[in-house]
Amino acid sequence: MALAEKRLILKNIDQPGYTNDIECYLKNGGYEGLRKAVTLKPADIITEVKTSGLRGRGGAGFSCGLKWSFIDPAKNTKPVYLICNADESEPGTFKDRQILHKDPHQLIEGMVIACFANHVKLAYIYIRGEFPLGAQILERALAEAKAKNFLGKNVLGTGYDLEIFVHRGAGAYICGEETGLIESLEGKRPYPRIKPPYFPAVLGLYMSPTIVNNVETLCNVKHVVEMGGAEFSKIGRPNNTGTRVLCVSGDVHKPGYYEFEVGALTMGELINDVCGGVKGGKLKAVIPGGSSAKVLKAGERYKIKEKNAEGALVDKEIGLEDVRMDFDTLSAVGSMAGSGGIIVMNDTRDMVSVLHNISEFYAHESCGQCTPCREGSLWMKKILTRMDGGLARAEDTALLKNVADNIAGRTICAFGEACAWPVQSFTTKFKDEFEAKANNPLTALPPIGVSTAGH
Numbered sequence: 001m002a003l004a005e006k007r008l009i010l011k012n013i014d015q016p017g018y019t020n021d022i023e024c025y026l027k028n029g030g031y032e033g034l035r036k037a038v039t040l041k042p043a044d045i046i047t048e049v050k051t052s053g054l055r056g057r058g059g060a061g062f063s064c065g066l067k068w069s070f071i072d073p074a075k076n077t078k079p080v081y082l083i084c085n086a087d088e089s090e091p092g093t094f095k096d097r098q099i100l101h102k103d104p105h106q107l108i109e110g111m112v113i114a115c116f117a118n119h120v121k122l123a124y125i126y127i128r129g130e131f132p133l134g135a136q137i138l139e140r141a142l143a144e145a146k147a148k149n150f151l152g153k154n155v156l157g158t159g160y161d162l163e164i165f166v167h168r169g170a171g172a173y174i175c176g177e178e179t180g181l182i183e184s185l186e187g188k189r190p191y192p193r194i195k196p197p198y199f200p201a202v203l204g205l206y207m208s209p210t211i212v213n214n215v216e217t218l219c220n221v222k223h224v225v226e227m228g229g230a231e232f233s234k235i236g237r238p239n240n241t242g243t244r245v246l247c248v249s250g251d252v253h254k255p256g257y258y259e260f261e262v263g264a265l266t267m268g269e270l271i272n273d274v275c276g277g278v279k280g281g282k283l284k285a286v287i288p289g290g291s292s293a294k295v296l297k298a299g300e301r302y303k304i305k306e307k308n309a310e311g312a313l314v315d316k317e318i319g320l321e322d323v324r325m326d327f328d329t330l331s332a333v334g335s336m337a338g339s340g341g342i343i344v345m346n347d348t349r350d351m352v353s354v355l356h357n358i359s360e361f362y363a364h365e366s367c368g369q370c371t372p373c374r375e376g377s378l379w380m381k382k383i384l385t386r387m388d389g390g391l392a393r394a395e396d397t398a399l400l401k402n403v404a405d406n407i408a409g410r411t412i413c414a415f416g417e418a419c420a421w422p423v424q425s426f427t428t429k430f431k432d433e434f435e436a437k438a439n440n441p442l443t444a445l446p447p448i449g450v451s452t453a454g455h
Contacts, residue, residue, distance in 0.1 A: 045117035051229030053241035058214030070201035090290035092341030129171035173365035192413035236262035268321025281346030289338020292418035294425035362419035
C-alpha cells in the first residue's frame with residue numbers, strides 16, 4: 001500500500017476541476033497568505049520564515065530566512081531585487097514546470113509576500129527557454145493578479161508597489177546558477193561571478209542587493225505565513241522541515257512527481273511503496289538529487305548518526321533502501337538532496353553508458369569560462385565515448401577519475417562539481433564495469449603513447 005502524501009505545494013494540482021486561472025485559485029483560498037502578510041511587519045515575516053526552518057528547494061538546501069536576513073534594508077542605499085529562479089535545467093527534475101503550468105498563482109503569491117518582506121519593488125521570474133507555454137501562463141497570471149490589486153500600484157491598499165516581469169532564458173543550464181542567471185538577466189553572456197565579492201545579497205542584479213529563490217521555495221513562503229513558522233517547522237524532521245516535491249524517473253513502474261514531508265519516507269519506501277517497485281530488473285543504483293548528485297549503489301552500507309528515542313545521537317548502519325529522503329541524511333551517505341530529481345536504475349543498466357550520457361550533457365552545457373571545466377568536461381566526454389564504444393584503454397578508468405578530481409573545487413561556480421561528482425562516484429562505485437571495458441582483447445586499444453603504426 002502506497003504511503004499517503006502530505007501535499008502543500010501540490011494540494012490543488014491535478015484535482016478534478018482545478019484550473020490555473022485566478023478565480024479557481026481564489027475559490028481554493030488563494031491570496032489569503034498575502035492578505036495576512038500585509039498586516040505584518042516585514043521583519044516579522046522574515047522571522048517567521050527563519051522559525052519555519054525552510055531550506056531552499058533548488059539544490060543547495062540553504063536556509064531561506066537566513067538568505068533573506070543578509071539584506072538589511074536600513075543600511076541599503078540601492079534598490080533590492082528578487083529573482084525567482086525558474087530555470088529548471090537539472091536532468092531528472094520536472095517539479096517546477098508542473099507548478100508553473102498548473103498553479104502559477106501560488107508562485108506569484110509567494111513572490112509578492114517575499115518581496116513585501118524584503119522591501120522589493122521590482123522582481124523577475126527567470127524562466128527556462130524550453131518552457132514557452134509556462135511563460136505564457138505566467139504572463140496571463142500576472143495580469144490577473146494585477147487586475148485584482150495583488151500586484152502593481154498600492155497592493156491591497158497598503159501603499160506598497162510591486163512589479164514582476166517574466167524573463168525568458170535561452171535554455172542554458174548554467175543559468176540555473178544564481179550569478180550566471182543574474183548576468184543573463186542583465187543581457188550578458190551567462191558567466192558565473194566570483195564569490196566573493198559578488199554575493200547576490202551584496203552585489204547582485206545591477207550591482208544591487210538581490211535575493212534569488214527557486215520556484216518551490218517561494219511557493220512554500222505562502223504556506224509558512226498562513227500557518228506560522230512554528231507550525232510549519234513541525235512538518236518533516238528537525239532541520240529538514242516542510243514538504244518536498246520529489247521527481248522520480250527511470251526504472252520504476254510509476255514515475256512521476258510526489259510530495260511528502262521531508263524525511264518521512266526512506267528510499268526503499270519511495271521506490272517500492274510509492275512508485276510500484278523497480279521495473280525490468282533488480283535495484284542497482286539511484287541518483288537522489290538530479291544528475292549532478294553522486295550515485296548511490298544498491299548493497300552499500302552507510303554509517304550515519306541518528307537520534308534515538310531519548311534524543312541522543314547514536315551511530316547507525318543502514319543500506320540504500322533505508323536512507324531517509326531528507327537533506328542531512330542524503331548528505332551523510334555521500335550524496336545530496338539537490339533538486340529532488342530521483343533517477344532509479346535497474347541491474348540491466350550499463351553504468352559506463354549511463355555516465356557517458358550524463359557527461360555528454362555537461363560537456364555541452366559548460367559555459368567555458370573556467371579552463372578546468374571547459375577542457376575537463378569535454379575530455380571526460382571523449383574518454384567515455386571511447387569506452388562506451390568498445391575502444392577503452394587499460395588506463396582510461398584512472399584517467400577519467402583523475403580528470404574529474406582536477407575539476408572539482410577548481411572552478412568559479414558549482415558546475416565543476418556538477419560534471420565531476422558523477423564521474424568520481426560512478427568510477428569508484430562501479431569500477432569493475434569500467435575496467436571490464438578495457439579488458440576486452442578484441443576491442444582494447446594500445447596504451448596511450450604506444451605507436452599503432454603498422455597495425
